[in-house]
């Protein structure tokens with residue numbers, strides 16, 4: 001009869017439902033490559049301290065490579081007794097190379113092993129997330145560069161506020177994503193801390209060279225305290241938090257685009273590739289891609305909150321509760337990666353309706369500019385704000401636009417109004433006045449674009 005890896009002290013069998021409850025292979029097989037990589041490095045470290053001969057080292061490494069290849073080729077056969085990726089790989093190794101396989105786990109515990117695998121796996125996956133995020137920022141910057149001529153109302157409270165360039169809005173979201181990119185980069189040194197060599201909890205009695213292990217596996221440093229090394233999942237929390245914030249940015253931009261794609265706004269049309277229809281209403285074209293992006297953010301936040309809840313009450317070092325770190329992390333990674341790719345597709349293919357955006361630019365969005373006009377004639381802004389407000393009220397009463405009010409009428413509001421007030425009613429001129437850093441003028445958009453392009457070029 002087959003025996004569990006830890007079966008020595010047991011006489012009774014595991015309840016079958018308990019086995020199912022306890023196993024994590026169903027999902028942690030996703031880390032098969034990291035597990036093999038970690039074991040190969042550990043084999044080398046054991047050889048260096050004389051636990052393995054060179055011949056044994058070579059045999060074990062070859063065996064591990066064979067196991068790794070079986071996973072890669074989809075040929076690894078899971079046995080009913082396999083508990084997790086670590087026990088499955090070790091079981092298979094011993095089948096291939098015999099009892100020598102039993103030397104691999106010397107001084108190692110699944111506790112330092114699993115923490116190492118997770119970090120290795122995440123570091124590898126993060127490269128993909130970074131790539132996705134860069135791709136997303138890039139399409140936003142390229143669109144912004146091409147579509148600088150398109151003007152639209154900028155909103156606060158979803159009420160028309162001031163004219164802006166459409167590119168300015170795109171770039172506003174791109175800057176949020178550029179902070180995400182920065183934060184992701186800054187997280188890496190904290191993920192790349194090596195737990196391997198911490199043993200179950202107290203440290204490694206065969207004095208393996210942990211700095212060698214770190215170098216072998218591409219870690220930047222070594223966990224300095226073995227208890228912390230096996231029990232620390234802050235890197236999981238941090239990645240989940242990062243994902244929650246990044247998906248919040250995705251969600252907020254998706255919301256803008258959902259609103260703009262309604263018939264009522266009509267500012268953009270989503271490509272068919274990222275829309276779906278209704279099973280009942282033939283005319284419908286729904287922005288499902290954007291709604292899913294908005295919806296996913298809730299799920300990712302849930303993954304973060306769920307794992308933090310699991311993590312918060314745990315006593316020191318390893319507790320099996322920690323196995324619950326994997327599904328939220330894996331699920332988050334899968335969904336964030338996919339979201340970034342989908343969003344890139346949505347943004348690069350959507351159609352912008354310049355004319356509709358123009359139509360939405362009613363003269364009232366120049367009321368601030370009207371007040372600013374009087375400021376330039378020497379009146380304090382608090383007064384000009386009031387005068388401009390009265391002009392707005394007058395236009396409303398007359399059911400006309402601000403530029404339909406006659407000069408005589410304007411002069412009744414303030415004698416500082418002159419013939420040149422006409423020049424206020426020009427949306428292009430309004431956006432071009434925003435020449436301070438951060439403004440919506442062409443020049444300041446070029447500045448934003450070059451800053452983001454530089455960020456994309458680095459690394």
Ligand code: ARG
Pocket residue numbers: 024028084086110111114318320322323324
């Ligand atoms: N599958 C386990 C996990 O994911 C591996 C560690 C098991 N360690 C233990 N002491 N039972 O956390």
